[in-house]
Each structure stands twice: as structure tokens, then as C-alpha cells.
């Protein structure tokens with residue numbers, strides 16, 4: 001096994017005896033997963049045995065002995081965030097195999113697929129069909145598309161519908177949609193019968209690379225966003241890149257704001273590769289490397305949150321790069337007209353300005369970041385008429401300004417970031433002034 005694994009790491013084909021079925025049923029689909037456990041490479045069975053003991057790190061590759069035998073070559077990554085570990089399956093067409101994928105982990109039971117009015121009519125039918133074929137009894141619950149559905153009242157109403165449909169402690173919840181549905185369905189899964197399993201099927205790029213990873217679930221209140229919630233990790237995440245074809249371009253760009261952020265804070269190679277990509281939606285989705293792009297981003301987020309799973313130690317602060325001023329811009333606009341990704345893009349530009357002063361970011365790096373944001377149709381300048389003063393008023397409410405101390409994420413160069421206590425309100429004022 002060691003020799004085979006070494007050869008695979010070199011990229012050479014290896015005839016590897018044991019195989020694990022996967023790839024959408026039909027005996028012809030099979031793949032071999034290798035996993036790194038304490039420096040050794042082992043197969044899946046061994047991985048499952050060792051994973052609960054916390055010895056296993058992530059799945060890092062897959063192997064296909066004879067390519068033409070396979071219907072799907074699913075890129076799979078096993079996310080380990082502290083005590084939790086779950087697979088993220090990424091490919092085109094993987095959505096229609098949801099039933100089999102879940103059946104590998106759960107016994108036949110009733111379940112609820114929670115979706116919204118844009119996504120449900122497009123994608124729920126093949127999922128419900130595959131769930132039934134795998135022996136589950138699914139109920140579809142559709143809520144109005146949009147942030148206004150991420151409310152406690154809506155979560156309560158969904159729980160009532162689930163009880164009426166006969167769901168119980170053995171049941172599970174699937175979230176089929178963007179971050180709104182991911183957060184709402186995850187919260188429902190966390191509270192229904194004191195917690196049942198959750199499967200994420202994200203359908204926006206932002207949800208694939210960001211919100212479906214990390215176990216943060218919740219709803220908004222009149223006082224603010226995400227103020228009620230629970231940590232509840234999914235047991236499985238299924239990213240079908242085909243669903244992104246119907247995603248409006250502006251929503252796709254929001255996902256790229258978080259992807260560019262990941263490149264800036266953690267991966268200079270990713271940043272360089274993004275420069276090579278087309279900014280055009282269709283060209284971009286057609287690229288065969290697109291699932292790989294999602295995998296890289298899932299792993300970056302997982303790696304950062306693993307250091308501080310419940311977000312109490314400040315270790316995941318780098319993920320907030322561009323978000324301090326970004327959140328201020330969102331609030332200042334009353335969450336109208338500027339989307340989260342657009343506000344983050346502007347926040348990144350302002351954070352670069354501050355980083356040039358406080359952490360020595362070269363101006364060439366700042367320019368490369370601004371160019372990349374523009375390429376993915378993200379704004380890099382605030383409209384002249386934007387009420388800039390309101391951004392400062394909004395910042396007072398930011399958690400990161402607790403006890404008057406400013407903790408601001410800066411980048412010294414593309415590929416790294418850290419939390420600074422050296423940034424002043426005046427620095428922020430200056431950066432917003434020239435935005």
C-alpha cells in the first residue's frame with residue numbers, strides 16, 4: 001500500500017486492488033480513497049475506524065484505476081474541524097445521487113428537504129426522487145427566497161410542518177439552497193427533537209465555499225443578523241457545480257469575493273490561479289478545474305476554523321478580512337442596494353489601504369487585489385454619494401470594537417494575514433474617505 005500511495009502522489013496511475021463504491025450507483029462506479037493518518041496512507045475502512053479517535057486528518061485525494069469505467073469522478077474532501085469530521089463531495093451531477101450518498105451514512109427514515117422558491121422548483125425533483133429510490137420518505141418544505149425567511153418564526157413554522165409530516169428523532173434535514181437556506185435548515189436541524197442530522201446541498205458559490213462549512217447555523221432578529229443560532233455541523237455536504245449555471249451573475253460574484261479573500265489571507269497560489277481564470281460566468285463554470293477551486297476553498301476555511309471551532313479564541317479572525325468595514329457598509333446601506341459580497345469587496349480595498357500603512361503591504365499587491373476584484377465584477381469604489389459617515393456610526397456596533405479596542409485584520413503580503421491592535425479609528429476613517 002505504501003508503494004501504491006507514493007506512486008499516486010506522483011500522479012502516476014497505479015493498479016490498486018481494493019476499491020470503495022461511489023459515483024452514483026450502478027456497479028460500474030468505483031473509486032479508491034486514500035487518507036493520511038498519522039503520516040501513513042490507509043484506505044477508507046481504516047479511516048472510518050480511526051477517524052473518531054481524532055487520528056485522521058482529511059481525505060486528500062481520489063484515485064481512478066481506469067477512467068472510462070467511472071460515471072463520476074467526485075472530488076471529495078473530509079473536513080475535520082476539531083471534534084467533527086464530515087465529507088464534502090464536489091462535482092457536476094452529484095446532486096442526483098444524494099439518496100445513495102446519504103444512505104451510506106443513515107438508515108431509511110423520514111426527512112425534510114428545506115428549500116426556497118427559486119431553488120426548490122429547479123432542483124428538488126431529482127433529489128426527492130433519489131431519496132425515495134434510496135428508501136427515504138422525503139417531505140419538501142419551500143420558503144420564500146431571501147434573507148427575510150431567516151427568522152425564528154420561519155424556523156418554528158418549519159418545525160411544525162415537520163411534526164405534521166411525521167418526522168421524529170430518527171429523521172434528518174436537508175438544506176437545498178444558498179446560505180439563507182443553509183443557516184435556516186441547519187438551525188432547524190439543531191433544535192428539532194433537540195438535534196437531528198443535517199445535510200447541506202449548497203446552491204450558491206458563496207454557500208459552497210463559505211457558509212456550508214463550519215457548522216454555524218442561525219436566524220436573524222430585529223436587533224441584528226445571526227443573533228440566535230447554534231453550532232451544528234452537517235454530516236455531509238454535496239456541492240453540485242451544475243446548479244451554479246442558473247445562479248444570477250451578481251450572486252456568483254459574491255462567492256468570488258470570499259474566494260479572493262481566501263487567496264489573500266491564506267494562499268498566494270490560489271490568488272495567482274484566479275488571475276488566470278476567466279471572469280465571465282459561463283467560461284468560468286465550464287473550466288474542468290472548477291470543482292478543484294471549490295475544494296481548495298473548502299479546505300482553506302476548514303483549516304482556519306479547525307483552530308477555533310466555536311469561534312471563541314480569535315483564531316478564525318483572519319476570515320474577517322475585509323468584513324469589518326464591509327459590515328459597516330452593509331449596515332450603512334440598510335442592507336439595500338449593496339450585497340454582502342460587494343460590501344466585502346469594498347471592505348477588502350479599504351483593508352488593503354490600511355495594510356499598506358500598518359503591515360507593509362506592497363502597493364503592487366494592493367493593485368493586484370483591486371484588479372482581481374474588478375475582474376470578477378466586484379465594486380472597488382464607493383459611489384460618491386454614499387453616506388460615508390454612516391459607516392463609522394455602524395462600526396460602533398461591530399463585535400470587533402468591544403470595549404473600545406479595535407482588532408483589525410491586516411495583510412502584509414498576498415497569502416497571509418493577522419489580527420492587529422495597531423489600527424486606529426483615524427486609519428479607518430482615512431481608508432473609507434478615499435474608497
Ligand code: NAD
Pocket residue numbers: 116117118119145146147150177178179180181183203204206207210211212213214215216217225226243244245246247248251254
Ligand atoms: P441566498 O441564500 O439568499 O441566495 C441568493 C439568491 O440566489 C436567492 O434569491 C436564492 O433563491 C438564489 N439562488 C440560490 N441558488 C440558486 C441557483 N442555483 N440558481 C438560481 N438562483 C439561486 O444568499 P447566499 O449569498 O447564498 O447566502 C447569504 C446568507 O448566508 C446570509 O444569510 C449570511 O448570513 C449567510 N452566511 C452564513 C455563513 C455561515 O458560516 N453560516 C457564512 C457566510 C454567510
Ligand code: ZN
Pocket residue numbers: 258323340344
Ligand atoms: Zn462574508
